[in-house]
Amino acid sequence: MRRLFIIIITVALSTGLRAQTGGMPPLDKSPMDMSYYPANYPVQKIQDKITEPLVARIIYSRPQKSGRVIFGGLVKFGEVWRMGANEATEIEFYKHVKTGGKKIARGRYTLYALVNESSWTIIINKETDTWGSFKYDTKKDVVRVEVPVQKTDAIIESLAMMFEKTNSGCNLTIAWDNTKVSLPVTF
């Protein structure tokens, strides 16, 4: 019953918002963005300046801090966080990679994080094309990797994700508020 009610509210809310834009979806409060490894691969591709093959891409939505305490506040310690907003955060590997000592086959996955004060557990999960972490199913986990929390120099207003080159592959760096973590990926 409660679930049905949530669905009705969700549909009604989106319908309500669309009424303002002539039936079209409004701009999201937490807009989507995309990052590739190698960084800026699409630009390199059209300029014939590709230096290394395509490895990974992440599609995520970018909520904003808006004055709130994020970690330990909005995102509760010990809970699984969707690491984004709206549609579940999607990571795609274009080739086999390794993270957390485990081989990850090429393909699309959903990313979550279990957030704690001094470390996060990054979760790569097989259930794609879903919404947030509301139906997160541990049985579909591919790997869980614990990574230490680092503090940022400045406050990061919008959740940001990017890939950074390392000696053995790349790091997926995730930053928001005063916190960042890096997930090492090797290939």
Place this chain on the structure above:
Amino acid sequence: MWSLTRSYFIIIPLIFLVACSHKENKPVENGIISSKDSSKIKAPGKNENPYVIFDVSPMDMSYYPADYPKLKMAKAVSTLPMARVVYSRPHLQGRQLFNNLLKYGEPWRLGANESTELDIYSDANIQDKKIKAGRYVLYCIPQPDNWTIIINSNIDSWGLHPDSTKDIARFIIPVKQTANHLEYFTMIFEKTSTGAELLMAWDNLEARLPLKF
């Protein structure tokens, strides 16, 4: 079963609450907008994000069936989605579509920044041509009375200068004027009796690409 009428008493005030708060929402947050090439208009406001710039033409995603991820979350679907489009949403900012932005007969990327991407999850038919399941780039050549929608295989590319040697199919579809002006470029799927239409709308124009599944 809870009666629907009872639910509406709660839902309707909620809609107003959200609708009102949304109006105050400013879409652009940061100072310098772009190392990307969407709209190079400098917005007033806070500092630039040191990691990833907050884009003035934000990305968005539409599925068919519409709202598939929400339906999946609610366990209201058990099959795969049929299609998805991932695109960036430029906005008019006082400009007129065919005065300052697009030119008739020249390729338009149907978005901004990264190429607009069409994901087909199971084989589809467009104007009696089979489009195999897979990932594609979409772009358009607009004319006053029609748009040519092009499905191209140069995926993971940037939207400027589409590579026509990688075109897979071209479809001419009518374009029509709408009563409203739409600030943000919008793409959504709408159900039809035989499948869905990919609706592309901006300013006072809309065009529909019919897909059969």
